[in-house]
Amino acid sequence: MTTSVLSQSHINVASCPDAIVFTEAIKILKHISAMTEFSRNYITTFNKLTVSVNQLCDESFAGNALTQSTFHALSDAYEHTVNLSKAYHEQSNITVYNKLTSFIKTKVHEARTHFDAMSASMDEALAKNASASRTKPGEAAEGRNALTAVVYCILAQNLFDM
Numbered sequence: 001m002t003t004s005v006l007s008q009s010h011i012n013v014a015s016c017p018d019a020i021v022f023t024e025a026i027k028i029l030k031h032i033s034a035m036t037e038f039s040r041n042y043i044t045t046f047n048k049l050t051v052s053v054n055q056l057c058d059e060s061f062a063g064n065a066l067t068q069s070t071f072h073a074l075s076d077a078y079e080h081t082v083n084l085s086k087a088y089h090e091q092s093n094i095t096v097y098n099k100l101t102s103f104i105k106t107k108v109h110e111a112r113t114h115f116d117a118m119s120a121s122m123d124e125a126l127a128k129n130a131s132a133s134r135t136k137p138g139e140a141a142e143g144r145n146a147l148t149a150v151v152y153c154i155l156a157q158n159l160f161d162m
Contacts, residue, residue: 025104032096032097035093036097039089039093040086042085043082043086044045045090046081046082046085047079047082053074054071054107056071057072074083084139121150124146125146125147125150127144128142129144129146131143150156
């Protein structure tokens with residue numbers, strides 16, 4: 001019955017956008033933000049470790065050249081790790097966050113456009129049904145069919161969103 005009603009009113013159910021769970025996307029954005037903050041804390045702490053190793057070397061091993069060179073090499077390795085981690089975390093997290101935000105905005109715009117189109121179809125169907133003359137059964141049936149088609153499309157969309 002749904003197919004015949006929808007084909008009579010020329011409404012295409014396939015044009016409805018796919019269901020998107022926006023709450024899950026928002027949770028992912030929050031996780032990415034938290035991950036960015038944690039990576040900043042990690043980098044800051046690792047940087048402090050590098051400074052502490054340099055201070056330990058200067059204070060405790062001033063006379064031992066081999067130990068000083070070992071600690072400086074360790075400090076350089078820490079510094080290199082800090083720089084690589086900072087570049088990786090900042091670039092990857094920011095890129096993923098921006099792309100996901102853009103995706104959500106696009107999908108929200110599509111959903112709003114679809115909602116506006118469905119609302120306009122519903123208004124047209126209600127107007128057609130209300131203006132149909134009850135003495136002319138053909139017009140009344142056409143108005144009821146258009147209204148039924150829009151209602152079935154809305155119901156189908158709601159079932160797909162679940």
